[in-house]
Amino acid sequence: MSYFELLKFASPEGVVVLTALGVLSVSLVSKRATAACAFVAVLGLVIAIVAVTFLPRNETLFGGMLVISPLTSLFKIICLALTFFTILLAQAEKTSRHHGEYLALVLLATVGLMLLVGSEELLMIFIGLELLGLSLYILAAFDKTDARSAEAGLKYFLFGSTSSAFTLFGISLIYGMTGTTSLAQIGARLATTPVQSLLAAGIVMTLVGFAFKIAAAPFHLWAPDAYQGAPVPSAAFIASGSKVASFVVLGKIVLVGFAPVHGSAGWHAMVAGWSPVLATLAALSIVIGNLVALAQVNVRRLLAYSAVAHAGYTLIGIVAGDREGFSAALFYTTVYAITLIGAFGVVGVVRRETGGDNFSNFRGLSSRSPLLAGCMAIFMLSLAGIPPLAGFFGKFYLFSAALHAGANQALLWLVALGLVGSFVSLYYYLLVLKAIFVDVSSVASAEPRERMRAVSLQESTVTLLGAAVVLLGVMPNILASRILAAIP
Amino acid sequence: MIAWTIYLTFGGAVLSLLLPRAFARWIALLTAIAGLALGMVVFVGTPIPELAQFTTIVRVPWVPALGMNYHLAFDGVSLTMVLVTGISAVSTVLFSWDTEHRQNEFFFWLLLVVAGCYGVFLSADLFLLFVFYELVIVPKYFLIAIFGSTNKEYGAMKLTLYSFFGGMLVFVGILVASVAGGSLDLNQLSQFEFSSHLQSWAFPVLFLGFAVLAGIWPLHTWAPTGHAAAPTAGSMLLAGIVMKLGSYAGLRVAMNLFPQGFQMWSKWIAVLAVIGIVYAAAVALRQRDLKFVIGYSSVSHMGFVLLGFATANALGVSGAVLQMFSHGVIAALLFAVAGRMIYRRTRTRELDALSRMNLSHAMPFAAFTFVVAAAASMGIPGFSGFAAEITILIGAWKTYPIAVWIAGVGIVLVAAFTLRALKLSFFGEKNVQTEVTTITTSSREVSNPITIPEKIGACMLMLTTFAVGVYPKLLLDRITPAIETMRFLK
Numbered sequence: 001m002s003y004f005e006l007l008k009f010a011s012p013e014g015v016v017v018l019t020a021l022g023v024l025s026v027s028l029v030s031k032r033a034t035a036a037c038a039f040v041a042v043l044g045l046v047i048a049i050v051a052v053t054f055l056p057r058n059e060t061l062f063g064g065m066l067v068i069s070p071l072t073s074l075f076k077i078i079c080l081a082l083t084f085f086t087i088l089l090a091q092a093e094k095t096s097r098h099h100g101e102y103l104a105l106v107l108l109a110t111v112g113l114m115l116l117v118g119s120e121e122l123l124m125i126f127i128g129l130e131l132l133g134l135s136l137y138i139l140a141a142f143d144k145t146d147a148r149s150a151e152a153g154l155k156y157f158l159f160g161s162t163s164s165a166f167t168l169f170g171i172s173l174i175y176g177m178t179g180t181t182s183l184a185q186i187g188a189r190l191a192t193t194p195v196q197s198l199l200a201a202g203i204v205m206t207l208v209g210f211a212f213k214i215a216a217a218p219f220h221l222w223a224p225d226a227y228q229g230a231p232v233p234s235a236a237f238i239a240s241g242s243k244v245a246s247f248v249v250l251g252k253i254v255l256v257g258f259a260p261v262h263g264s265a266g267w268h269a270m271v272a273g274w275s276p277v278l279a280t281l282a283a284l285s286i287v288i289g290n291l292v293a294l295a296q297v298n299v300r301r302l303l304a305y306s307a308v309a310h311a312g313y314t315l316i317g318i319v320a321g322d323r324e325g326f327s328a329a330l331f332y333t334t335v336y337a338i339t340l341i342g343a344f345g346v347v348g349v350v351r352r353e354t355g356g357d358n359f360s361n362f363r364g365l366s367s368r369s370p371l372l373a374g375c376m377a378i379f380m381l382s383l384a385g386i387p388p389l390a391g392f393f394g395k396f397y398l399f400s401a402a403l404h405a406g407a408n409q410a411l412l413w414l415v416a417l418g419l420v421g422s423f424v425s426l427y428y429y430l431l432v433l434k435a436i437f438v439d440v441s442s443v444a445s446a447e448p449r450e451r452m453r454a455v456s457l458q459e460s461t462v463t464l465l466g467a468a469v470v471l472l473g474v475m476p477n478i479l480a481s482r483i484l485a486a487i488p
Numbered sequence: 489m490i491a492w493t494i495y496l497t498f499g500g501a502v503l504s505l506l507l508p509r510a511f512a513r514w515i516a517l518l519t520a521i522a523g524l525a526l527g528m529v530v531f532v533g534t535p536i537p538e539l540a541q542f543t544t545i546v547r548v549p550w551v552p553a554l555g556m557n558y559h560l561a562f563d564g565v566s567l568t569m570v571l572v573t574g575i576s577a578v579s580t581v582l583f584s585w586d587t588e589h590r591q592n593e594f595f596f597w598l599l600l601v602v603a604g605c606y607g608v609f610l611s612a613d614l615f616l617l618f619v620f621y622e623l624v625i626v627p628k629y630f631l632i633a634i635f636g637s638t639n640k641e642y643g644a645m646k647l648t649l650y651s652f653f654g655g656m657l658v659f660v661g662i663l664v665a666s667v668a669g670g671s672l673d674l675n676q677l678s679q680f681e682f683s684s685h686l687q688s689w690a691f692p693v694l695f696l697g698f699a700v701l702a703g704i705w706p707l708h709t710w711a712p713t714g715h716a717a718a719p720t721a722g723s724m725l726l727a728g729i730v731m732k733l734g735s736y737a738g739l740r741v742a743m744n745l746f747p748q749g750f751q752m753w754s755k756w757i758a759v760l761a762v763i764g765i766v767y768a769a770a771v772a773l774r775q776r777d778l779k780f781v782i783g784y785s786s787v788s789h790m791g792f793v794l795l796g797f798a799t800a801n802a803l804g805v806s807g808a809v810l811q812m813f814s815h816g817v818i819a820a821l822l823f824a825v826a827g828r829m830i831y832r833r834t835r836t837r838e839l840d841a842l843s844r845m846n847l848s849h850a851m852p853f854a855a856f857t858f859v860v861a862a863a864a865s866m867g868i869p870g871f872s873g874f875a876a877e878i879t880i881l882i883g884a885w886k887t888y889p890i891a892v893w894i895a896g897v898g899i900v901l902v903a904a905f906t907l908r909a910l911k912l913s914f915f916g917e918k919n920v921q922t923e924v925t926t927i928t929t930s931s932r933e934v935s936n937p938i939t940i941p942e943k944i945g946a947c948m949l950m951l952t953t954f955a956v957g958v959y960p961k962l963l964l965d966r967i968t969p970a971i972e973t974m975r976f977l978k
Contacts, residue, residue, distance in 0.1 A: 381626060386622055386623070386625065386626055387618070387619040387620075387622050387623050388619055388623060392619070392622070393551075396615065396659075396663075397554065399659070399663055400554065400663050400666065400667060403663050403664065403667045404667055409664065409667065412660075412664075415660070415663065416660060419656045419659055419660060420656065422656070423649075423652055423653055423656045426648070426649065426652050427645070427649060430629060430645065430648065433629075433630075434633060434641065437630060437633075437634060438630075438633045438634055438641065476551055477550070477551045477552070477553070480551060480553060480554075481551075481552070481553055484553050
């Protein structure tokens with residue numbers, strides 16, 4: 001294989017790296033050229049998306065280090081699109097003085113996402129994880145004027161590096177047992193190897209790193225502070241892109257690499273393997289996330305705990321362990337990512353206008369900005385799973401896939417737990433909406449102000465995302481059928 | 489054609505939100521009238537034999553991977569419910585004609601509830617039905633929490649959480665039915681033989697989930713608080729049609745899909761229904777707030793619907809459907825009097841306070857309306873309530889004679905609390921000791937005459953209950969054949 005061919009197959013990643021460098025140099029030339037930086041970044045993303053569509057349909061390089069398949073291409077495009085929206089939010093935010101560097105880091109994190117999505121080899125996955133992680137640590141701590149941002153960065157970094165160490169150790173154990181790092185070959189070797197405790201340790205440790213990335217309980221402790229303290233676009237990116245890519249790669253690891261040690265998570269029929277581990281994580285996340293979210297008064301913290309719960313729902317699809325379950329999990333996490341970027345967009349506007357993001361800051365939003373209030377209602381209700389929004393279809397798809405898997409509705413207990421969880425969640429999402437629609441604005445009394453003048457870019461981004469959530473709810477087929485078709 | 493009730497109402501909802509304030513109520517009224525007119529045209533235009541089958545009107549693939557179709561169908565039962573939805577919607581809009589506060593939003597939420605109800609009554613796909621069913625929950629929250637009165641945020645949240653709790657049980661039931669039956673099509677599923685083990689646990693889960701919305705005892709407590717907290721339009725819609733969503737879906741989905749499960753559990757439904765009838769009526773006897781009296785009376789009347797279902801014979805179930813129609817009209821009328829005619833003008837619903845105001849002289853039209861509504865609610869022959877309840881009781885006599893005796897006690901209690909409310913609110917004795925100031929202030933406020941839209945709305949509802957009471961065959965001829973084709977009948 002020539003280098004030219006390699007460059008061709010890795011062209012989307014290459015384009016994004018070049019864009020990151022380009023953004024850096026633009027910001028070197030002129031400190032004030034924030035609009036130019038953003039323009040270069042957006043242009044680079046568009047070119048990268050085009051490059052993805054020109055990739056061949058199926059190609060595997062170097063034992064899975066770089067895999068091109070309909071699934072990887074689809075999710076590269078989704079990750080690039082999520083980055084695009086993050087950059088739009090960052091553009092409207094403009095809090096930092098180093099806008100060029102900020103955008104460059106977002107782009108580098110995107111390369112990490114694309115490597116994660118496009119690889120079926122443990123070392124490459126680890127490199128992707130680290131590239132993504134290191135960029136996100138800096139993004140979380142980017143606001144130097146805010147102590148909370150530093151706290152967010154530090155916590156994210158400490159938990160993240162510890163769990164990376166676990167993952168690396170787990171990978172080394174699995175390599176020691178099977179002598180390979182390619183997922184497909186690991187799967188083949190494990191099918192002939194008897195299950196032993198060393199293998200179990202390897203699997204559990206590998207999963208820890210991903211449980212951290214998707215903020216599943218009990219590895220979620222970084223999430224509340226990171227979501228609350230980090231600059232709004234960083235938090236949005238951590239909650240969306242990073243999660244989508246992590247779910248794709250987690251699904252590939254367990255469904256391709258660890259396929260022979262699936263085990264069973266049925267209620268009275270637990271068999272050792274990775275699925276009971278993930279089922280436990282899912283159950284814990286649903287319970288802890290939803291219960292702790294009940295007590296929050298800060299919207300970003302509430303979103304963080306609800307993120308824990310949503311990670312739990314999504315894991316149910318992976319526990320189901322078949323094509324349909326994986327497809328449902330991916331649909332759900334994509335919809336969730338779109339919803340959360342939108343919600344953070346609204347939070348960003350409210351924060352800029354009122355100086356905070358507690359419930360009290362949201363009071364009377366419906367009279368200050370009906371459009372944003374309406375969008376926030378769409379996002380919150382979609383998260384709660386109210387039709388006709390995308391979150392509702394996502395839940396239905398997930399839970400029906402989970403019931404289809406296994407004989408005798410073995411996963412009914414997990415589905416029932418998920419439903420109880422979403423019942424609880426409606427309460428706290430309604431509290432947010434109550435502040436927005438029912439309570440009278442306290443801000444207005446402090447200083448009389450005309451209708452909130454939202455930055456039009458942010459307002460239109462949020463509206464676009466809101467429309468996407470409604471569209472995916474009314475016509476889920478446009479995304480669901482693509483994901484299902486892409487999964488082999 | 490009847491499918492357009494859904495699209496028109498959704499369209500009207502969006503329009504009334506987006507267009508300038510002055511248009512909102514006219515759009516709402518036009519939308520509601522269009523819905524009712526469509527229902528009437530189909531009601532008159534469809535030959536009765538065609539109403540026996542659940543006939544498909546639209547069927548478009550929606551999500552083929554999961555077997556979801558956009559599938560609408562109707563039969564006599566659906567048509568009856570569409571009709572009562574239309575009547576309730578028109579009268580509700582008429583009774584909220586002078587809403588001032590956030591008018592666009594108000595009519596938006598209102599029409600969304602109505603559209604969701606049309607959707608549920610016409611759905612023939614399990615997923616689609618559930619979509620519409622859950623769609624109704626959130627607008628109710630905003631309608632009550634923003635525009636309501638007494639303790640509105642508590643009432644709204646309680647009602648929403650109860651509904652969503654029911655929805656959660658329904659979700660489990662629907663998932664299990666679709667996974668086991670391999671389809672989401674109601675017509676196909678109703679031919680499928682589910683294993684009796686599955687039916688024995690899936691039926692109670694599904695039926696109870698729906699019955700929460702129908703106000704089954706002991707999960708009825710959201711109803712009185714919710715009704716009392718809601719604005720008049722909200723109470724009228726809630727009691728008029730939203731509670732019927734639960735009973736309709738219980739009939740269409742739970743009973744029709746799981747006939748064996750239904751037979752296993754029908755006596756328990758009868759027990760809960762009878763307890764509900766008597767208990768709610770007894771509680772209503774002691775209430776001081778007029779809206780609470782009516783709220784509990786709704787629970788009691790819905791108990792008759794459930795009793796009718798439990799009889800599992802064509803007569804009883806047809807009576808139950810007729811009762812759904814009849815109670816939709818009567819409850820709307822009662823809430824209109826209590827919330828709009830009385831509360832708007834006196835600022836109180838306390839029976840003690842009302843009894844000092846001598847309202848029958850101040851508001852003769854309101855007094856007349858309330859007398860008619862009370863008579864209909866008590867089951868005086870000549871009104872729809874009598875026709876429905878007597879049909880249910882005859883049906884129940886074949887299956888549960890004891891239940892009929894106990895329900896008879898319930899009817900006496902209903903008469904007692906209705907007469908008490910009527911006497912205290914309108915025909916209270918003039919209290920000599922009342923301070924002069926109270927009388928002057930109250931009589932000044934009371935002097936606002938009943939407006940024309942209110943009169944039209946009230947007359948429409950009164951005529952409907954009277955017409956159905958005199959000639960119940962009008963509806964029963966269309967309901968009974970549809971019930972007879974369902975497979976849960978013994």
